[in-house]
Amino acid sequence: MTINQKTPYGGxxxxxxxxxxxxxxxxxxxxxxxxxxxxxxLRENINELLKKEDYIKGVYASExxxxxxxxxxxxxxxxxxKITEVVSEVQKKVKYVLEKTFQIPFNAVNVYVQDVKDTL
Incomplete structure (x- = not known):
């Protein structure tokens, strides 16, 4: 699925x-x-970190x-x-970056915490 926009120069x-x-x-x-x-x-019971090229597997965009x-x-x-602070920050940043980049309003950014890992 794609989002189509019209501009004076084309689509x-x-x-x-x-x-x-x-x-x-x-x-x-x-x-x-x-x-x-x-x-x-969660279904596969495997929580692996995704590489940059695989971000699409960890994000789902819909209309x-x-x-x-x-x-x-x-x-x-x-x-x-503090998980609530991290989730709130992710929501704010993702919404801001998407709206600034694509010039489209996003009504919801839902964040799902799949795992907690010790980074040491």
């Missing part, structure tokens, strides 16, 4: 994968985030007719940090 098509990649990069830069996890890791554009981010947090 722009933005893939959900591009949105997921930018969101994953923004989330991974936040303090307390060890990395991104696959959204299927809802009722709520607009939404992003689900699956993260692994560091042991000893």
């Amino acid at each position: 722009i098509a933005i893939s959900m994968e591009a949105i997921a990649s930018v969101a994953g990069g923004a989330a991974s830069e936040c303090y307390g985030v060890v990395g991104l996890a696959s959204k299927n890791s 809802s007719k009722k709520t607009g554009y939404e992003v689900d981010v699956y993260i692994i947090v560091a042991y000893g940090v």
